[in-house]
Amino acid sequence: MSIKFLKRLLPDYLEYLSAGGWIILSLAVCSAIAVMCWPIPHREGLQFWIFSYSHETLYVGKVEEWNRDRQPQVNMSLLSNEALQQRMLASFLTDTPAADLIEVERNFVPQVFTGPIEDVGFVDLTDRLHEEGIYEQINEPSFGPWTSRGRIFGLPHDVHPVMLAYRADVFEEAGIDIESVQTWDEFAQVVLPLVGDRNGDTIPDYVISMWATGSFRDQLEALILQAGGALFDEHEQMHINTEVNAHVIATLVSWMVGPNRIAVDAGEFSAQGNKMRLDGRVLVAMMPDWLCGVWQLDMPGLEGKIKLMPLPAWEPGGRRTSVWGGTMLGMAKMSEDQENAWTFAKHLYLSEELAEGLYRSNYIISPVKSYWDRPFYDEPSDYFSGQAPGRLFINLAPDVPVRTSSPFNTFAKDRVSNAMFLLKEYALKNQVYDREDLMDEARRLLADAEKLVRRQVEENVFLRSQQ
């Protein structure tokens, strides 16, 4: 049989395309049908998203315990912080399914609160917390970052008080009793003799890790809060251009420039910063409880050389701690099983096992106040030269300042941090190094920052209509 004979047997329309064309078309049609018919796997049980590897290790036991004894099963997934943020926001903003329970870091939560309160993707927990007496069990300031327009949307994971970590070996060798220091002004004077080329590389070495760039914006916020200042108050009203805030940024800039410079850029989570700490090129750093575990893991070489002390106050008798960082557990509104999700959230976050695990693995203090008298918080740590960091942090926990959850807080932090950077540049350009001489410029820069943030706040029609 010839090909011509075969062609004659086929219908005419087959000639519209070549053989190759028909093959491509058939493949396209088949694959389209296959994609349409492909079953979307049904997600069994409760989905639980977390962003921290160390949390995953801690939670595995509690999740297994739940899955052994109860229903529905909990499926825990570890996502990168950015991926979790993007998927959570995409889900909340489009009403598409996400996880039932989501653990979120503080810097990523305010975006959830930008819209109308009824559109917040997390379940409002306020009534449950009060009715079940959980609100009273937990350290009150810990609810701050997860509260918007008076409603609470997350179960707090931590307290995160801040202390000062210092190289005890170097200070002892220099004969400086830093523990007796009461205020930041005293601190700046006392540590000055340590500034200089300490390691013989002809490059001067400074004392405290603090700088005027974006990576230090959380430390800046912590110091502003410690001083009694704020960017937004508990009613989410803006307070950027204030005397307290100007005083703080002018003081910090006076540490970074001029003949009395004591500060250096040794950012956390950076190889350069860690090397500077290990080499003794920076001796002091602000230390929230969660950072203790990070240091111990990243810089074991500092074991026995570090000690903790309360932050020096901004004025005699003032607050000796602050707060930095934070995590919450929230229930997604799209969850089809909110009751079981809530039961699991309590099973995990309010358990003593987790409190102990958090402390033992990361030195993190539980926000559940009734656990604060547990003996594991009194155990001495070799890393911190025999001190008991748990007890030291707990002693300061009640003084932790309240934070805002304003959706503009991250932007405001950026702008205030930028004001500090510009103040540093001003100081260098005009050779003005004294705090009092920097105050006028600090006020002017903070006024500019406030104007910029206010524009954004006022532009938001959703919040405007609800205030």
Next chain:
Amino acid sequence: MNSGYPKWTPYVLISPFVVIFAVFMVYPMLYSVVLAVQQTFGPKTSTFVGLQNFKYLLTDPMFWKAVRNTFVFAAGSVFIQLPLSLGLAMLLNHEKVRGRVFFRMIFFSPSLVGTVFIAIMFGLMFDREGLVNVTFYQLIPGYPAEFPWLERFVMGSLIIAAMWQFTGFNMIYFLAALQNVSKDLSEAAMVDGAGPWPRFLNVTIPAIKPVASFVVLLSLIGSFQLFELAFVLLNNSGGPDDQGLTVVMYLYQNGFISGRLGKASAIGWMLAVLLMVFAVIQHRVAKASEN
């Protein structure tokens, strides 16, 4: 002439492209116009605000800072990077240069490296204790040991990183154009007593002008879309005092970090208008010089 196919055959044949183009290009573009006149909290919650997003941007210091930074970067690309590319191309086009193929590969190779990797690499080099400071400190007496490149010289650092990445890439375009320059013309000019500089101005430049104007346009468009390099080099931010904030980065911050798709769409349209203006100017300048 009857081809034997029904009249609708061409429409069927181009329909896959038309459908995909309509769904993924035309619809989003038209929808972005709708979004630009709305204030949004994601795609679900929105309210009509008219031209408020555009008005806001016109008086927004951060937007204009981003525009200025983007222009500076574009100027750096056009006035520093492209002359360098042309210079390298001329060198490699010279018959007396040995190992031209090898050098061509070496100069071109940075453009094969991922932008994110380049940003990380230059971030480490411009670090306070990075290669640049360590080298200068050893070589230049009185050089400040820890000069903060990524605080004081943000745009310069970005231009240098982009220069490393794209100079070799643009060089290839120029090299191809130079290889088509008629040798007869150049030799005739030489016989008439023209030196190297007049020959370059009056023979080479006119001959490579079409390619050069294409490269300039490509470089401008690429510069206006600058994002990954700055984003990674400056740790997901615009850097100190927003010195490295670009228009696309500002768009990203608004649209994908804050969920303000309306404002992000307005930024996108303003960028599109800016690009169109540049394309028209560039086209007219090229046409005028041809005439």
